[in-house]
Amino acid sequence: MNELPLFGQDVWWLVLVKAVLIFVVLVLLTLFNIWWERRVVARMQHRIGPNVHGPFGLLQSLADGVKLALKEDIIPKAADKVVFVLAPVLVVIPAFVTFSVIPFGPEVTMFGERTPLQLTDMPVAVLFVMAIASIGIYGIVLGGWSSGSTYSLLGGLRSSAQMISYEVAMGLALVAVFLYAGSLSTSEIVAAQEDWWFGAILFPSFVIYVISMIGETNRAPFDLPEAEGELVGGFHTEYSSLKFALFFLGEYINMATVSALATTLFLGGWRAPFWIDEIWAGANEGYVPLIWFFGKMLLFIFFFIWLRGTLPRMRYDQFMDLGWKVLIPAALVWVVLVATMRYVSTAYELGTQEILIGGGVLLALILLWGFFGPEETGEPVEDIHTAPTGAYPVPPMPSGGAQRGAAAPLTFPSRTQATVTHGASEES
Amino acid sequence: MIAFWVLAPLMVIAALGVVLVRRAVHSALLLAVVMISLAVLYLTLEAPFLFAVQIIVYTGAILMLFLFVLMLVGVDAADSVVETIRGQRLLAITGGLVMGVLLVVVVAQISLGTMVGMGAANAGGNIEGLADLLFSRYVLSFEATAALLITAALGAMLLAHRERLEPKEGQRAMAARRMQEYGTSGRHLGPLPSPGVYARHNAVDTPALLPDGTPATDSVSRVLAARGTVRSAPALGDVEDVQRTLGDVGGISGGSGSATDTSAGGGYNTENPDTRPQGDDWPEGDE
Incomplete structure (x- = not known):
């Protein structure tokens, strides 16, 4: 294809090297992310987290992974064996494949060859990511179905319904980016963000994308497919050992994938943030952009962890309402708005001043309509009688009213200092 | 190629x-x-x-x-191999063969030239070329297809629509109603117990056990109860079994459960009770 002259020119061994590098980076990133998640969540809950094995406890997830792989592998009697074995593979392979179109950096010299830091690119790269992700859903659905268990089936159904619904909102959020970049290829979208990130220009799209990417990856607060209180483990209830490890790996790689995609589409990809390249020209050359890329990506992953440590799980119907009744209509309206703006500004060659004046007039009209428009006839709020009826044994209020604020810290009789520090370091 | x-x-x-x-x-x-x-x-x-x-x-x-x-x-559902219409299979095979032969013969008659014009169509890029065609020459059929699909979706929604007769009960109203019910009739206001609690198994068809060892019928889905697939061994039979085993082996007092403690392990004996592992690794309740 002549559209992307940089790609498709590599010698075969270079392609192999890049593919292996992506594989290794993703596996290591997964190990790191598990450790990071445990540490961050622990900090948020005033614990310490894994800190014993390796520097800062970094090898903990490696040890856990080995342990998981060596556990007994159980295939339930009621399972459909072929599909049961196939399902985890179907989750993991698409997760790795999607990373082939993510640009990690600009053109570099690798083993004496000039090559872009990206395995490949195609004119439909972003659509390719969505297509492959939709194959990944098969793994979850089939895993849930083939286990032959009610919990698994319900988890698989929930998960696929969720991923399909949120993929719609996600796709609509991306349309605005395509309109501005004029391309679906990831490397060209990064190139189009040389001056301004799309996350700043198309902020509503960015917000919709971030919300739907959390729904897409089945993470808290949208982790309904594996809601422990309702479904035991969701679609992977019956999985154990290496097969479960593959599901686990797939989930973490998907998290990395959507973060990398968000970085590429909205935060300028591997480009240096905050105009650092204005001061330091080398910031966007060679291998340096890897820092920016992974920095931004890990920022998103931190955001994932932060959400998990903060928000409670949503109820299923509320969650679906959010997707279908809020995100998709909002995304549709925003896309129409962006397309109109785009058309007006290119067809009539309007300057910034005219656009601002037009926007101001529109805003004023909306405000005026809000003030002088038809009177709202709000429904009378029904006053539900919740005063104690004497039927439920409610304890009496403490004298002086309800206690507010934190409880007084607990104090213990003093011990020797050495014992205390010893006890603290044991904790992990 | x-x-x-x-x-x-x-x-x-x-x-x-x-x-x-x-x-x-x-x-x-x-x-x-x-x-x-x-x-x-x-x-x-x-x-x-x-x-x-x-x-x-x-x-x-x-x-x-x-x-x-x-x-x-369901997982086990497979096509039935019983012929419902006599001779259907034979007719289907013959019909299929005739159809196949016909297709092969017909397709063999025509000769298509080499396709040309791909390069010209893709000159400005595949997506751009496609978009140009879709939104200029075929815009009417494109829009008509979109309208058709939306009509179909709306029709499906209309067919599945149910008019609500009374306003939907919100979370707050539901909580108040439950509290009221608890006050008047003493009905438990929390969520229903999950199946398998305190029982030997945590399968969905095993009722939970109350602290006195009787099964909690609320804990099993009504659908399963209606189908009659709920396990219904006598509530304490299993416990007696355990007690007998413990009495037989004697001297084993692993864990906290004594022979008279029936609250933890009294589940339903589903498989064969006689082949249970006996001895040191006797599980004290479920993990």
Whole structure:
């Protein structure tokens, strides 16, 4: 294809090297992310987290992974064996494949060859990511179905319904980016963000994308497919050992994938943030952009962890309402708005001043309509009688009213200092 | 060309499998193989947009819908091999053969020239060329198709629509009602107990046990109860079994449970009680 002259020119061994590098980076990133998640969540809950094995406890997830792989592998009697074995593979392979179109950096010299830091690119790269992700859903659905268990089936159904619904909102959020970049290829979208990130220009799209990417990856607060209180483990209830490890790996790689995609589409990809390249020209050359890329990506992953440590799980119907009744209509309206703006500004060659004046007039009209428009006839709020009826044994209020604020810290009789520090370091 | 010779046999085998395989879900999966192979063929024919759309729309959406329906019929459901109409199978095979021969003969008659104009159509890029055509020459049919699909979706929603007779009960109102019910009739206001609590198994069809060892019937789905698939061994039979075992072996007092403690392990004896492992590794309740 002549559209992307940089790609498709590599010698075969270079392609192999890049593919292996992506594989290794993703596996290591997964190990790191598990450790990071445990540490961050622990900090948020005033614990310490894994800190014993390796520097800062970094090898903990490696040890856990080995342990998981060596556990007994159980295939339930009621399972459909072929599909049961196939399902985890179907989750993991698409997760790795999607990373082939993510640009990690600009053109570099690798083993004496000039090559872009990206395995490949195609004119439909972003659509390719969505297509492959939709194959990944098969793994979850089939895993849930083939286990032959009610919990698994319900988890698989929930998960696929969720991923399909949120993929719609996600796709609509991306349309605005395509309109501005004029391309679906990831490397060209990064190139189009040389001056301004799309996350700043198309902020509503960015917000919709971030919300739907959390729904897409089945993470808290949208982790309904594996809601422990309702479904035991969701679609992977019956999985154990290496097969479960593959599901686990797939989930973490998907998290990395959507973060990398968000970085590429909205935060300028591997480009240096905050105009650092204005001061330091080398910031966007060679291998340096890897820092920016992974920095931004890990920022998103931190955001994932932060959400998990903060928000409670949503109820299923509320969650679906959010997707279908809020995100998709909002995304549709925003896309129409962006397309109109785009058309007006290119067809009539309007300057910034005219656009601002037009926007101001529109805003004023909306405000005026809000003030002088038809009177709202709000429904009378029904006053539900919740005063104690004497039927439920409610304890009496403490004298002086309800206690507010934190409880007084607990104090213990003093011990020797050495014992205390010893006890603290044991904790992990 | 290599892609074609690799994918074509695969597609033919998978397509045959769609017809021949017993289980509906397997044949849906084989259909997915056919569709993805087709998408890859589009890619090798320089139609990348069609490749992505084929996977997203057909594999990702339509086939997933098929799977949804198929999955709900259960893992063990397979086609019945009993002929309901006499001679149907023979007629079907003959009809299929005739159809196949006809197709082969007809297709062999026509000769198509080499396709030309791909380069010209893709000159400004595949997506750009496609967009140009869709939004200029074929804009009317494009819009008409969109309108048709939306009408179909709206129609489906209309058919499935149910007019609500009374306002929907909100979370707050529901809580108040439950509290009221607790006050008047003493009905438990919390969530129902999950199946399998304190029982030997945590399967959905095993009722939870109350602290006195009697089964909590609320803990099993009404659907399962109606189907009659709930395990209904006598509530304490298993416990007596344990007590007898402990008495037989004697001297084993691992864990905290004594022989008279019936609150923890009194579940339903589902498999064969006699082949339970006896001795040191006797599990004290479920993990």
